[in-house]
Amino acid sequence: MLKVKVLHVFVLVLAATTMMSAQASRTWVSGVGDDVNPCSRTAPCKTFAGAISKTAAAAKSTRLIPRVTER
DSSP states (O other): OHHHHHHHHHHHHHHHHHHHTOOEEEEEEOTTOOTTSOOOSSSOBSSHHHHHTTEEEEEEEEEOOOOOOOO
16 A cells, blocks of 8 residues: 555656646747747747746747738
8 A cells, every 4th residue: 555655656746847847849929928928829928038938948939020011
């Protein structure tokens, strides 16, 4: 019984550390974004600082340039 409990705790700790260290391989930045967003294409960050904190090493951040429509 003790071995099963130890195994469960080990699996939970391993899963938690994996999820906490998971970072995006590509993030997006836009002037109309928000840094609380996950920095995805559909929910971009506002600043590069916000995107860098959510980007994995050797990954890239891309800026989105909003379209300007003429009237």
